[in-house]
Amino acid sequence: MEILCVDLHHAGYSDNKKTIKNIHFQLQQGELVGLIGPNGAGKSTIIKTILGLLEEVDGEINIAGNNRYAYIPEHPVYYEEFTLWEHIELAKAVNNIEDANFYQRAEQLISLFRLEHVKHHFPGSFSKGMQQKLMIIVAILIKPTLYIVDEPFIGLDPKAIKDFLSIIDEERQRGAAILMSTHVLDTAEKICDRFLLVNQGELIAAGTLDEVRAVSVPEASLMDCFYYFMENEKR
CATH class of the missing domain: 3.40.50.300 (P-loop containing nucleotide triphosphate hydrolases)
Structure with a gap:
């Protein structure tokens, strides 16, 4: 197809x-x-x-x-006033995702990319690699x-x-x-x-x-x- x-x-x-x-x-x-x-x-x-x-x-x-579609940019784009978890909640709302396992999948991806300790932190304080991981997580979650x-x-x-x-x-x-x-x-x-x-x-x-x-x-x-x-x- x-x-x-x-x-x-x-x-x-x-x-x-x-x-x-x-x-x-x-x-x-x-x-x-x-x-x-x-x-x-x-x-x-x-x-x-x-x-x-x-x-x-x-x-x-x-x-x-x-x-x-999902776009993962070379230079991460994020909202300064939103935490990592709030970006995930925003992605769910904007894309009208009703998957009952959405938050479970989000937690699994956060754990996979070793970001548990910054789940409620602002991405502006992250390294470039951590910001890129956020972009990847959000993209994957919207399927x-x-x-x-x-x-x-x-x-x-x-x-x-x-x-x-x-x-x-x-x-x-x-x-x-x-x-x-x-x-x-x-x-x-x-x-x-x-x-x-x-x-x-x-x-x-x-x-x-x-x-x-x-x-x-x-x-x-x-x-x-x-x-x-x-x-x-x-x-």
Whole structure:
């Protein structure tokens, strides 16, 4: 089942500045797709377009199911005046979640990410990694059809990364699709089903690792394929 369909002719921040163009891809149920590219390649613009944050868009974005998606940003976004637990209660209210096990699941996630001691503290006092864990917990709790994840590993300790990847795998088994933007290519190579390589606002390669290798460097790692495309773009 198709969860996300992106069919963009172009999009940008003004009429005369088209940041991305000819971006066409789909995500299937239970699929994890890596969005790969150098800084300034257009990854953030693609994500903002999917989230509906850009006005200058020529194209369509379609999310199947209940249209419920969760966004885990690179830079945590939270309410200064709300505690960690109040963020969880807010997520429940805003998303009209009636799951009888919601608070039990919340407690389990808080324990998993070792945040019990700050459950009633304000996130402004947290480290970057702890704030990122809050973003992950809230996203998981709403059980979205689609996850859009931007650089999730930055600031997380090794155990939190392992726990996060385990949860992501469970969510895929539930049927959620995941679009993940990351620079951690060795991890992406291990966990992603397919890849979207972006540079200068356009898709320069897409497919499984074997499909990407077929148009770049046979038997190479994802990182080597990435460097191959970057070098050829310079010529």
